[in-house]
Amino acid sequence: MLRYAAIDIGSNAVRLLIADITQKGNKISFKKTTLVRVPLRLGDDAFLDQKISDRKINDLLKTMNAFKNLMDVYQVQKYLACATSAMREAANGQEIIALVKEKADLDLEIIQGKREAHIIYANHIEENLDINKSYLYIDVGGGSTELSVFVNKVPVASRSFDIGTIRILDNQDKDEIWEEMRLWIKEETKEHKNLAGIGTGGNINKLFKMSNEKEGMPLSYMKLKSMYNELNGYSLKERITVLGLNSDRADVIVPAAEIFITILKWTGIKELFVPRVGMVDGIINLLIEENLVEDKPVQDTLHGD
Incomplete structure (x- = not known):
């Protein structure tokens, strides 16, 4: 073995x-x-x-x-x-x-x-993708967000941005980096129709679990936005005591949802697949x-x- x-x-x-x-x-x-x-x-x-x-x-x-x-x-x-x-x-x-x-x-x-994006890509989730769709692969971490565009199951563009959950909590996310990410996404996805999203990272895994969606089914943009609004309505203490989140998850899950929602809004993506890998x-x-x-x-x- x-x-x-x-x-x-x-x-x-x-x-x-x-x-x-x-x-x-x-x-x-x-x-x-x-x-x-x-x-x-x-x-x-x-x-x-x-x-x-x-x-x-x-x-x-x-x-x-x-x-x-x-x-x-x-x-x-x-x-x-x-x-x-x-x-x-x-x-x-x-x-x-x-x-x-x-x-x-x-x-x-x-x-x-x-290299971080390459390692995440090594999960080879493209093997299960619909060849008729193009995908934006979004991996959100504490310090950075890795993005990759897949067309016909092949990665055609990839970029890492210094936007992450800990940076947002510490007010260290910069407006110019957000704008740089928006422009990159706009440029790299403008040619691709039927764009769908793939989300990885501990926070989107937890959000998917909380959504009660069936394994393999996508998480809709509207459902994710609704969950974000609900989570944001609770205090940090309530997310721990009422929702049962671990203390180290209860704070970062909100900015993580914010990153995903922002990217989905920019692209018009309506569905996010969550393969639960990292x-x-x-x-x-x-x-x-x-x-x-x-x-x-x-x-x-x-x-x-």
């Missing part, structure tokens, strides 16, 4: 996914065995102070040691650890990489937006592509939240 691991050090949370890789004939699939999420909120430091504080570095090192121990217990053969927007902007990012190597014996890579799933798929036969389809056999 092959066992791979993915570590995603995001602006809001740090995740570890351990997955078993199986191969039957011409088909390679993976099953999630362990998924751990730790809400470190590195983005609060990075976007406000342009560096990660000593306290959060210490928390990150403890988390990385715990992840390393779990990977050892599970006898993981290969792993890839990636840090995204928060660590990209932290002036002490390279220092943290060295500390993670020294204290936890893990190799950590700070990836740029283009960065760690993409990392596992990338490891499979890089280490196993590349032309075989990869499937995730167990969907996570």
